[in-house]
Amino acid sequence: MRVVIAEDNVLLSTGLELLLRVKGFEVAAVAADVESFLAAVRTHRPDVTIVDVRLPPSFRDEGIRAALQARRDHPGLPVLVLSQYVEPVYASQLLATPNGVGYLLKDRVSRVDEFAEALTRVASGGTSLDPEVVAQLLAHRGDPIAALTRREREILALMAQGHDNATIGARLVITDNAVHKHIGNIFSKLGLAPTDSGHRRVLAVLAYLNSNA
Amino acid sequence: MLAGRGAAYLLGALCTAVASVVALPLLCHPTLSGSWARWHRRRAARLRGAPVETQPTRLRRLLGWLPVHVAVAVTAGAFALLCLGNLVFAAAVVALWWAFPADDPPSLLLDVPVHGWGTAVALGLAQVTVLAALAWSLFPPLADAHARVTLAMLAPAPADRLAERVVVLTRTRADALEAHGAELRRIERDLHDGTQARLVAIAMRLAVARQELAGRPDPLDRSDAVSELLREAHEGAEEAMTELRAVIRTIYPPILADHGLAGALQMMAVRGGVPVDVDMGELGQVPAAVEAVAYFAVTEALTNVAKHSHAARAAVRVRRTGDRLSIAVRDDGVGGAGEHHGTGLTGIRRRAEALDGTLAVASPAGGPTEITVDLPCGW
Numbered sequence: 222m223r224v225v226i227a228e229d230n231v232l233l234s235t236g237l238e239l240l241l242r243v244k245g246f247e248v249a250a251v252a253a254d255v256e257s258f259l260a261a262v263r264t265h266r267p268d269v270t271i272v273d274v275r276l277p278p279s280f281r282d283e284g285i286r287a288a289l290q291a292r293r294d295h296p297g298l299p300v301l302v303l304s305q306y307v308e309p310v311y312a313s314q315l316l317a318t319p320n321g322v323g324y325l326l327k328d329r330v331s332r333v334d335e336f337a338e339a340l341t342r343v344a345s346g347g348t349s350l351d352p353e354v355v356a357q358l359l360a361h362r363g364d365p366i367a368a369l370t371r372r373e374r375e376i377l378a379l380m381a382q383g384h385d386n387a388t389i390g391a392r393l394v395i396t397d398n399a400v401h402k403h404i405g406n407i408f409s410k411l412g413l414a415p416t417d418s419g420h421r422r423v424l425a426v427l428a429y430l431n432s433n434a
Numbered sequence: 435m436l437a438g439r440g441a442a443y444l445l446g447a448l449c450t451a452v453a454s455v456v457a458l459p460l461l462c463h464p465t466l467s468g469s470w471a472r473w474h475r476r477r478a479a480r481l482r483g484a485p486v487e488t489q490p491t492r493l494r495r496l497l498g499w500l501p502v503h504v505a506v507a508v509t510a511g512a513f514a515l516l517c518l519g520n521l522v523f524a525a526a527v528v529a530l531w532w533a534f535p536a537d538d539p540p541s542l543l544l545d546v547p548v549h550g551w552g553t554a555v556a557l558g559l560a561q562v563t564v565l566a567a568l569a570w571s572l573f574p575p576l577a578d579a580h581a582r583v584t585l586a587m588l589a590p591a592p593a594d595r596l597a598e599r600v601v602v603l604t605r606t607r608a609d610a611l612e613a614h615g616a617e618l619r620r621i622e623r624d625l626h627d628g629t630q631a632r633l634v635a636i637a638m639r640l641a642v643a644r645q646e647l648a649g650r651p652d653p654l655d656r657s658d659a660v661s662e663l664l665r666e667a668h669e670g671a672e673e674a675m676t677e678l679r680a681v682i683r684t685i686y687p688p689i690l691a692d693h694g695l696a697g698a699l700q701m702m703a704v705r706g707g708v709p710v711d712v713d714m715g716e717l718g719q720v721p722a723a724v725e726a727v728a729y730f731a732v733t734e735a736l737t738n739v740a741k742h743s744h745a746a747r748a749a750v751r752v753r754r755t756g757d758r759l760s761i762a763v764r765d766d767g768v769g770g771a772g773e774h775h776g777t778g779l780t781g782i783r784r785r786a787e788a789l790d791g792t793l794a795v796a797s798p799a800g801g802p803t804e805i806t807v808d809l810p811c812g813w
Contacts, residue, residue: 230631236638243642275626281692305626306679306688310701327630331637331668333645412580 222344223249225267227287228303229276237330239269244337253277255287256298261297262291269344273327274311276306285311292318299343303327307353316348319424323349323383339383346382348423355381358430368410372377380426437566439516441574443481448511448581450474451504461500464493471496474503475588489590489598499587506583510576514569521565527559604757608721608811611789615722618686624680633678636655637671640664686726695725699732699750708739708748708765715753724809727785728752728761731793731807734778735763743767743803754811761807769801781809 224246228234234251240263243247249265262270271292275282288300299321304311307326315322323343329351330336339349355378359366366407369377372393379389390400404422408415413429416422452468454461461467471491479486494551527540531554533538539547542557590598644664682688703710709808720728732750739748745767752761772795773779782805783793791809 227507230627232631232635232637240638240642243645275692280623305630306683308689308701310704313704325680327634328637328672328679330634331641331672331675333638333641 222268222341223247223265224340225249225258225261225265225270226251226274227253227255227270227276227284227383229253229273231275232262233327240330240333240336246337246340255283255290258287259291259294262295266295267298269301269321269340270303271303271340276304279412284380285314297321297346299323299346301340301343301349302324303330307351307357309354309357310430312350312354312358316427319348319427321346324354325349325351326353326380342383348427350382350427352378352382355430365411369387373403373407373410376400377407377426380423381430383423437570437573439481440577441518441569443477443581444507444511444514444573445518445578446477447503447507447577448515451507451511454500455504455710458500461496462493466491467491467496471499471588474584478584478588481577481581482585484585487589489595491588491590492594495588495591499584502583502587503580506580510580513576514573517565517569517573521569523561524558524561524565528554554764604734607790611721611723611811615725618722618726619691621681622686622688622691625678625685626688630675630678630682633671633675637668637675640668640671644668657689686722687729690722690725690729695720695728695752698729699752702729702733702736703750708736708743708745710736711747711749713749717752717754717759718811720759720811724759724789724811727789727791727809728759728807730785731761731782731805734782735805738771738778739763739767739803742771743769743801745801745803757811759809759811761809762804764802764804766802768771768799769797769803770799771797771803773807779805 222245226234226237226248228237228251234253238248238251249267250261252261258270258276260273261267269332270288272284273293274282274284276287284302284304288302292298292300296318297320300315301316301323302311302326303325305323305327307337312324314429315324321343323339325336325339329339343349358381359374359378366377369370375393376389379392384392386397386404388392390397405415407413408425411429413425461470462554468490472488475491476486478484523540524542527542527548531540531548531551534548539549542554542561546557547551548557589595644661647661647664680748687698687765689701692698693701696717699714700712703712734746736750739745743765745765748763748765750761752759754760771779773783779793779795786793786807786809789809791807794806794808795803796805797803
């Protein structure tokens, strides 16, 4: 799988290259600014891109804007954005077109397997949201969330991060069947139309969390 | 103090006293009166060896001083002039008594006529001695008295001094705030670009090392111990990253560095569970330390709204009036918020007061709640 990286910090970009190579990805190009990133995407047509939020010249949210621009230029281009801190507004901007987007804290990179899994999920059109983003989204949703049991809240959080039933079951050490049942309860408590397993369900959850009550 | 300096001072004072009377209308002009007062204070301070103070003198005080100056300077100055004049006259008579007409001889020691070298030298020496002694003993105290009165009367009133001090303190505090803000931003940037990036890079390499080790069992079977050490190092690095992120957030929230106060508050409002109206006025330039406290206050207040108020709506209003930044967070909830409930209000008050700001909480039982934070921006 071919990856283009937009990261201006050499320490991080070399680390990322090393890590991706070990996990069997091919790093097609590393760009240090927005222009060269967009050019690299045009040239290499990567399967997935990794973009740091803070890029030159102002080191603010150039990365988010670069990611959005790249997705306008190449609809459906999978983008995984890395950030020093989580900002749900960035997540909302990215999720405006939710297929193939990820938004993770930089720290997560060091969990190699989970990071590779998230990257693969994004590359195949899925979603990967940082647990902290999801926690903040959940924390600011008022009463309907309070009606959920603890287990249901855990499952909702994992769904919002982009995980499928099998992963959720494995994480919480419960059967597929149990996961399925919990999800049914969550959807009826939140007043969401039941959807089949898979990405559409993730989107429904995200849309719910992202909207203001 | 030498008699010569005293004499020069007294004669100068006499001249300026005369000039003051002649040019009185001009002295009502603030610029002229200011420099006139400043010049006199400098001169008096130099004579007394006192430090030269630079605070401006108000016109009212100058006008109060002028009559005293004229009275003292004219009296003492005339006395000095008389002494010096007679000294010079006596010296001249000793040398030139013969040049005067015989029927109108010069007189010394008030009224003793001079007729020959004997009387000229004797009387002249006597008169010079008396006058020199007078000058020697009286000029310095007279000059000092004038200088003392001038310094006392032209110095700013205690209230003015205080006002001046407040102006200076306000300016230096603004400078300090600005320097502090620049420092906060620099620290945040250094930690983010340097320390944090390095930690992430280390953690990534440790993670890769763990992967590689897991894939290749060590023939000498040390892999368990090594992988245990690697695991500990990896987890330590991850904990350090989490801690560092928390530290950076309390030093200066990165979102402020990225979006400024207005942008950060707008973004915070969007994420809230309770709908929040944000009303930002024209804020101008706000010191970073003030921004950080304002952001902290709104974060805490909105957290309270979400947790305790049962409100349906909240509103954040930020205004800049002169050098004050006022932040009001209002909600239509149940009220009854207070600092005794272990809410974040105590924290807000502490941080606001550290910047000479205030916190007001109005939250009657039944609502609505409004908390207002008022912060000086320093200029």
